[in-house]
Amino acid sequence: MEGESYKCPGCGDAIPADRIDFKTRIGKCPSCRKDRYFPRRTLNSSTGVLAKLGSVVNFFKDKNFTSAYRAAETILMTAVDNAAALFVIAYCKAFTGEPRTRANLDKLFNETLPTLEFDEEELEALKELLIAGAPHLGDYEEQILSSMLANDPQGVAAFADAFSPYIVMKRSNVNWCTPKIWETYKGISAQGNMAKVWYALYVCIEKNPDSPYVNDNFFLKTKTQRFYDTYVEQVGQVFDSIQDDKMRAKFKGAFLNKKQDFINKMNEGGN
Ligand SMILES: [Zn+2]
Numbered sequence: 067m068e069g070e071s072y073k074c075p076g077c078g079d080a081i082p083a084d085r086i087d088f089k090t091r092i093g094k095c096p097s098c099r100k101d102r103y104f105p106r107r108t109l110n111s112s113t114g115v116l117a118k119l120g121s122v123v124n125f126f127k128d129k130n131f132t133s134a135y136r137a138a139e140t141i142l143m144t145a146v147d148n149a150a151a152l153f154v155i156a157y158c159k160a161f162t163g164e165p166r167t168r169a170n171l172d173k174l175f176n177e178t179l180p181t182l183e184f185d186e187e188e189l190e191a192l193k194e195l196l197i198a199g200a201p202h203l204g205d206y207e208e209q210i211l212s213s214m215l216a217n218d219p220q221g222v223a224a225f226a227d228a229f230s231p232y233i234v235m236k237r238s239n240v241n242w243c244t245p246k247i248w249e250t251y252k253g254i255s256a257q258g259n260m261a262k263v264w265y266a267l268y269v270c271i272e273k274n275p276d277s278p279y280v281n282d283n284f285f286l287k288t289k290t291q292r293f294y295d296t297y298v299e300q301v302g303q304v305f306d307s308i309q310d311d312k313m314r315a316k317f318k319g320a321f322l323n324k325k326q327d328f329i330n331k332m333n334e335g336g337n
Contacts, residue, residue, distance in 0.1 A: 070113065074102055088146050106145070107185055113144040119191040122154055127198050131162040149182045150191040157195075161202050175209040180216075189218060197228045204233040208247045215253050223258030234266035240276045243296045252307040259310055264317050267301045271324055284335030291332075298328055 086093035
């Protein structure tokens with residue numbers, strides 16, 4: 067920020083902020099004349115980024131999007147690749163601004179997010195924001211979950227259990243059932259417990275609008291078979307991936323009963 071300065075890690079003299087390129091995090095020290103690299107943690111703590119992140123999260127959760135947007139802009143002046151701030155800007159442009167555009171959000175989740183590095187605090191802030199914005203983020207579930215699986219294998223199951231159940235329950239068809247999302251659910255199930263997601267996946271065997279249970283139209287053979295292949299079978303495979311023995315037995319048991327019922331109805335529907 068203007069007027070601020072940073073300590074040269076070599077000679078200890080001050081390097082003014084305007085001599086630092088916040089994209090590369092490199093600044094030329096006026097005393098020792100060397101290029102100095104500032105780790106993101108150093109810049110984050112010296113520029114108060116983490117404190118500002120706290121306010122961004124609070125504004126966002128309170129749906130005070132104007133203030134959240136402004137605070138995020140301030141963060142990006144020094145932390146140009148701060149994922150939480152980038153997300154807030156992109157989200158506001160997609161859902162609260164005029165004109166609304168999803169371009170930033172598409173770019174963030176499809177291109178930028180996989181390349182970003184995070185501090186632990188940045189990651190926690192991003193997770194809180196994503197959970198708060200979840201009802202609007204169903205189209206990006208796979209990108210978000212796979213990025214969390216890669217960056218935070220310890221925390222990904224708890225995150226998914228807060229982020230995904232609503233999204234799964236609100237799916238209006240099974241067109242979102244790509245091999246990638248199933249792989250991601252399986253990967254997370256092998257890491258930890260996401261019982262609410264598993265339950266939502268199970269319930270949607272009956273509740274998803276594409277399910278033959280909804281209108282009792284098992285006699286539509288092609289449609290029923292497609293739902294069975296793209297959804298029912300995949301849910302069973304996710305449950306097979308559950309690492310915790312008790313949880314796996316519980317969900318697999320319920321699933322096998324439901325699967326048998328489905329197969330019975332499918333066979334009756336053909337007669
Ligand atoms: Zn120096």
